[in-house]
Amino acid sequence: MTQAEIKLCSLLLQEHFGEIVEKIGTHLIKTGSQPLRVIANDTGMSLDQVKKALCVLIQHNLVTYQLQKRGFVEYEAPCSRVLRILRYPRYIYTAKTLYSDMGELIVEELLLNGKMTMSAAVRKVADRLTETMEDGKTMDYGEVSNTFVRLADTHFIQRCPMAPETTETSDAPPPPAPTLAVNEKDMYVVPNLNLIGKGKRSRSFDDEDNGEHKAKRQKQDADSKEPPPDDGIYWQANIDRFHQHFRDQAIVSAVANRMDQTSSEIVRTMLRMSEITTSSNAPYTQPLSSNEIFRSLPTGYNIVKQILDQYLTLLADDPLEFVGKSGDSGGGMYVINLHKALATLATATLESIVQERFGSRCARIFRLLLRKKHLEQKQVEDFAMIPAKEAKDMLYKMLSENFVSLQEIPKTPDHAPSRTFYLYTVNTLSSARMLLHRCYKSVANLIERRQYETKENKRLLEKSQRVEAILASMQATGAEEVQLQEIEEMITAPERQQLENLKRNVNKIDASENQVDETIFVLESYIESTVKKL
Amino acid sequence: MAGRGGRGRGRSQMTFNVEAVGIGKGDSLPPSTLQPSPLFPPMEYKPVPLQTGEEVEYMLALKQELRGAMKNLPYYVKPAAPKKDVERYSDKYQMSGPIDNAIDWNPDWRRLPRELKIRVRKVRKERTTILIPKHKQRLPVDKEEAIKKLETLEKKEEEVTSEEEGEKEEEEEGKEEEEEEYDEEEHEEETDYIMSYFDNGEEFGADSDDNMDEAIY
Numbered sequence: 001m002t003q004a005e006i007k008l009c010s011l012l013l014q015e016h017f018g019e020i021v022e023k024i025g026t027h028l029i030k031t032g033s034q035p036l037r038v039i040a041n042d043t044g045m046s047l048d049q050v051k052k053a054l055c056v057l058i059q060h061n062l063v064t065y066q067l068q069k070r071g072f073v074e075y076e077a078p079c080s081r082v083l084r085i086l087r088y089p090r091y092i093y094t095a096k097t098l099y100s101d102m103g104e105l106i107v108e109e110l111l112l113n114g115k116m117t118m119s120a121a122v123r124k125v126a127d128r129l130t131e132t133m134e135d136g137k138t139m140d141y142g143e144v145s146n147t148f149v150r151l152a153d154t155h156f157i158q159r160c161p162m163a164p165e166t167t168e169t170s171d172a173p174p175p176p177a178p179t180l181a182v183n184e185k186d187m188y189v190v191p192n193l194n195l196i197g198k199g200k201r202s203r204s205f206d207d208e209d210n211g212e213h214k215a216k217r218q219k220q221d222a223d224s225k226e227p228p229p230d231d232g233i234y235w236q237a238n239i240d241r242f243h244q245h246f247r248d249q250a251i252v253s254a255v256a257n258r259m260d261q262t263s264s265e266i267v268r269t270m271l272r273m274s275e276i277t278t279s280s281n282a283p284y285t286q287p288l289s290s291n292e293i294f295r296s297l298p299t300g301y302n303i304v305k306q307i308l309d310q311y312l313t314l315l316a317d318d319p320l321e322f323v324g325k326s327g328d329s330g331g332g333m334y335v336i337n338l339h340k341a342l343a344t345l346a347t348a349t350l351e352s353i354v355q356e357r358f359g360s361r362c363a364r365i366f367r368l369l370l371r372k373k374h375l376e377q378k379q380v381e382d383f384a385m386i387p388a389k390e391a392k393d394m395l396y397k398m399l400s401e402n403f404v405s406l407q408e409i410p411k412t413p414d415h416a417p418s419r420t421f422y423l424y425t426v427n428t429l430s431s432a433r434m435l436l437h438r439c440y441k442s443v444a445n446l447i448e449r450r451q452y453e454t455k456e457n458k459r460l461l462e463k464s465q466r467v468e469a470i471l472a473s474m475q476a477t478g479a480e481e482v483q484l485q486e487i488e489e490m491i492t493a494p495e496r497q498q499l500e501n502l503k504r505n506v507n508k509i510d511a512s513e514n515q516v517d518e519t520i521f522v523l524e525s526y527i528e529s530t531v532k533k534l
Numbered sequence: 535m536a537g538r539g540g541r542g543r544g545r546s547q548m549t550f551n552v553e554a555v556g557i558g559k560g561d562s563l564p565p566s567t568l569q570p571s572p573l574f575p576p577m578e579y580k581p582v583p584l585q586t587g588e589e590v591e592y593m594l595a596l597k598q599e600l601r602g603a604m605k606n607l608p609y610y611v612k613p614a615a616p617k618k619d620v621e622r623y624s625d626k627y628q629m630s631g632p633i634d635n636a637i638d639w640n641p642d643w644r645r646l647p648r649e650l651k652i653r654v655r656k657v658r659k660e661r662t663t664i665l666i667p668k669h670k671q672r673l674p675v676d677k678e679e680a681i682k683k684l685e686t687l688e689k690k691e692e693e694v695t696s697e698e699e700g701e702k703e704e705e706e707e708g709k710e711e712e713e714e715e716y717d718e719e720e721h722e723e724e725t726d727y728i729m730s731y732f733d734n735g736e737e738f739g740a741d742s743d744d745n746m747d748e749a750i751y
Contacts, residue, residue: 017610017611018611021611060609089593089596113609234642356579356582515585
């Protein structure tokens, strides 16, 4: 939990949940597990505010709680989960590419609300889809349910841990906090619901009237409704599965870049076959025989078996070692080396960063060091074919930025400097960690700059929003063209220009944040793969 | 000790043979840094332009929409609005934030620790005739004042309990409030004015602030 991570977490929480939640979340991330009163004391906020914030954070799976032996409850916030907020757009987009609009909306609702029951999610999504359809058409609940089931089957959404069943009359007082249990078997089992209905279109009144009517209606509904049949079964987005999908995508596109389209399709098929059988942090997939792969190739691809075998041999012999041969039965058993692939991707990212930051000659030295592991100053100059002075300069620049490190090898036991070898080397793991830290800092800087830009132009933004609101209401009541133009002219031309600039800047910053997040994903996956699980 | 005497005479001595690392005799070292690195260091190589394409545009739009949507959800906890300078008549009829920091949405209380529930104090108006006098005595005085100030027309169905108060008060107030639920509904229908029609006149003067020549009466 570095300073950069904490700062980024606090900015993300503030943008999405407001300042109160941000203060409490940041405090929990910084100090670890704490009970309620200590949090209130340390942050100086009122108990009610702390309770409110904790409810929100728990709902969104950002904070977990545990009942301690002494009888009080401690709350904890894992930093890594809060950082995932940055990746929400990518999850939603992936759901869209795989399951089209319905999948996209389901995942979006689940991410926005933290956890939901299936019936609530289906209803909301159907309503939203109905809004976008033409007049008179509504979205049927059945279709949305089908997409929901498909998402659960491919593990993209999963059930939250269940609260224990409470008996009707219990003599002992209920525990201060329920212990939620994870049921592995049922994690993806969809409850047997019979959701019949259609999406509702909200009426086209003013917003206020609508809100009032709905509120009144809801009150009457709530009084007469029984709890829905799947009460207590909550679903959340399965972030690990999405990460697995991104990782597979990265590997496939790497193979496509390095070799050709067909080999990337073969690798994609192999990965698809091992989706459910291999756990997400296994070092390599289960061995797949060449016959199985041949049978599972997508139907559009009609390559002959021999060609497939040749491709597989090529892939296995490639120095990048994405694919490995683990046996000869069944026409050859092949595995995909996941950890090696992640390491290669991270290394490629490092190389590209060195190239963009220091120039191509530095990149040459960097790649040389990666290949030869340890080299002396003189050897670097010789192998890289760069004059001594420049090579020295470049090495020191990279050394000062911690991309390259020095390894001492003493000749004598007293480590005398004149009798010690100093070798330059690249430690990919520590460089990756250093870069990851830098990425977090970059994103934090980007968010701060964006907030600054928005704050500077706050007055102008509010004015333009008011003008738009007036325009919209006047158009709804059927005003004349002249009047509309008058209103539009309330924003002068230079102000319009300023607004354009602001919009362009904010868009650029947002796009940069998304792009840095892709690098963060690659580096994080690599670092995670090297951590040995106990 | 021997090293320190060499100060000022050429380069400073180091504990190891600097030639091993490549600093030859007579080479000038770059000047030592005496201040922290600048806040915006100049870049030698300009960064590569951002990715473009349909995918990128779509994710950008998603990101901005997500931000906007979250601000309107009940999960976005707004800090309490600062108290206005003067108590205004409109405060009585305008919808302000949730009462007493209670939450706007309904979490599943079975999944949360009990200590996180917040007590919602039911709004009490001047209904001395309806209330039995002994109820009034039980309420401490400061609560009464706070309640009068925070009047809203939102319906609060949830009666959540908290372990802060004494348990006796809890049970009794709980019973009272269930009875009062009907009263509040009636009371709402009492006002003849539809809330959306109420305009407190704040937007009125906004556009005409340009010409300060005319006096405002």
